[in-house]
Amino acid sequence: MKLTSKTVTCCQSCENPNLQSILFLGYIPPPSRSNKSSTQLTEEINYPLELLYCTKCYLVQLGLVVNKEILFPSEFPYTSSTTKILRDNFSDLYDECEDLLNIPHGTLVVDIGSNDGNLLNNFKNTHNVLGVTPETIGNIAIDNGIPTIIDYFTESVVSQIKINHGKARLITATNVFAHIDNINDIIKLILELMDDDGVFIIEVHYLPSLIETLQYDTIYLEHMRYYSLYSLNYSLRSNGLEIFYVKEIPTHGGSIRVYSSRKGNYKIDESVNDQFEKENKVIGFENLTNFRKDVVNSKLNLYKILSSLKDGGSTICCIGAPARGSTLVNYVGLDEGIIDYACEVKGSQKIGNNLPGTIIPIVEESVLFTKQPDYALLLSWHISDELIPKLRSQGYKGKFIVPLPHPRIISA
Numbered sequence: 001m002k003l004t005s006k007t008v009t010c011c012q013s014c015e016n017p018n019l020q021s022i023l024f025l026g027y028i029p030p031p032s033r034s035n036k037s038s039t040q041l042t043e044e045i046n047y048p049l050e051l052l053y054c055t056k057c058y059l060v061q062l063g064l065v066v067n068k069e070i071l072f073p074s075e076f077p078y079t080s081s082t083t084k085i086l087r088d089n090f091s092d093l094y095d096e097c098e099d100l101l102n103i104p105h106g107t108l109v110v111d112i113g114s115n116d117g118n119l120l121n122n123f124k125n126t127h128n129v130l131g132v133t134p135e136t137i138g139n140i141a142i143d144n145g146i147p148t149i150i151d152y153f154t155e156s157v158v159s160q161i162k163i164n165h166g167k168a169r170l171i172t173a174t175n176v177f178a179h180i181d182n183i184n185d186i187i188k189l190i191l192e193l194m195d196d197d198g199v200f201i202i203e204v205h206y207l208p209s210l211i212e213t214l215q216y217d218t219i220y221l222e223h224m225r226y227y228s229l230y231s232l233n234y235s236l237r238s239n240g241l242e243i244f245y246v247k248e249i250p251t252h253g254g255s256i257r258v259y260s261s262r263k264g265n266y267k268i269d270e271s272v273n274d275q276f277e278k279e280n281k282v283i284g285f286e287n288l289t290n291f292r293k294d295v296v297n298s299k300l301n302l303y304k305i306l307s308s309l310k311d312g313g314s315t316i317c318c319i320g321a322p323a324r325g326s327t328l329v330n331y332v333g334l335d336e337g338i339i340d341y342a343c344e345v346k347g348s349q350k351i352g353n354n355l356p357g358t359i360i361p362i363v364e365e366s367v368l369f370t371k372q373p374d375y376a377l378l379l380s381w382h383i384s385d386e387l388i389p390k391l392r393s394q395g396y397k398g399k400f401i402v403p404l405p406h407p408r409i410i411s412a
Helices: 084-100 138-143 155-165 183-193 207-212 229-238 270-279 285-311 323-332 366-371 381-393
Strands: 005-007 019-028 047-054 060-062 064-066 108-112 128-133 148-150 168-174 194-205 241-249 255-262 316-319 341-344 362-364 375-378 399-402 408-410
Touching: 019 285, 019 323, 047 064, 084 168, 084 194, 084 241, 084 381, 108 183, 128 138, 128 155, 138 148, 148 155, 155 183, 168 183, 183 194, 183 229, 183 241, 194 207, 194 229, 207 285, 229 241, 229 255, 229 270, 241 270, 285 316, 285 323, 316 366, 341 366, 362 366, 375 381, 381 399
Parallel strands: 108 128, 108 168, 128 148, 168 194, 316 341, 316 375, 341 362, 375 399
Antiparallel strands: 005 064, 019 047, 047 060, 194 255, 241 255, 399 408
16 A cells, blocks of 8 residues: 655654653544535545654654645635734735835745635735645635735746746745645755845744643644744754744634745844743743643544533533644544534535544534534634634624633633
8 A cells, every 4th residue: 555654763853863752642634634414434544643852953843744646636725815813924924024124126935835815815905925725715816805825935936937937035934834744945046036135934733832732633644844933043054044033823712924945135133032031941852741741632532521521411512623622622522412412603515524534524604503512612712812802793692601711612
């Protein structure tokens, strides 16, 4: 049988063979793939989900890399513009670029992994914009007037861009680096596409935030790496880029936005050194070992709460079916005996499927308001401040369960 994955035997960034195991979350299916609720069940492939720590560059990474064709089918069911916190974040990024960089209007801005054009929508009236994304969801961006190449960011695509558009003054990659297998090759391509005075902005899920808030649910097969500023700086510096500004942002439960350029182009801001000093107190193998213990305790507490509620006759649904929810549901051991269904917003491509690894059906969010389950488990708990008021205003009367970092029930 042809293998659809490869084992990580050395660090994906620095090639150090000394990798230490931090956490094993079981055999988990890819979040982007699941059975249809209304059809005969078919096989699902599960992969071991293990987290490894590099003792040289401090990169935290998965122990297995699954083929991108498995992880990112062309009909990949994710759109970034449906989440308010992401829309606000990209608006903030645009304003920040205007203040910090003074990038001339009319110059080229390229977004790698542009999805439905959410980020570039902020730039399209002042700059020439171009998105690159392998998913057909890029057609939404095209329909909205944002030129998009529906393909992976490869050498041939970079050559095509340079011929048709010239070099880019600004390149962005938000929540993308964790998904890319050949990271050093991609950074080299970014440098090739970026003009001499260009800037590369990257946003990644931030390892210290993951540790501090027990976000084991954001560990899934699509996320091959988990960055601290140390590990990210190693990758960028090794390939010719220098970090000059850093900012923590709230997306995905805690991320970091990093500005880089060719060495010497920009004065290094105090934020960079401040962030390094802050990290010294958080990252390290001892803290990661404690993280593993806390994750296990959190899992047991959540299962205990949910099973007790179910034993008492309560109905429980999930709010949302995000990729991170797949890890939580499968690791904790939730099935149709505990969770009755999961609700997704109208128009979601996930409606009509089951949650990956289960036969829990994904239904339209309107079911929440008609059936009024006793409890709603927030799988996108990191935006609970956005979700709870919204669902209350739409008429949901039950109680909410926020699963992480420590399970709690919200009645108000």
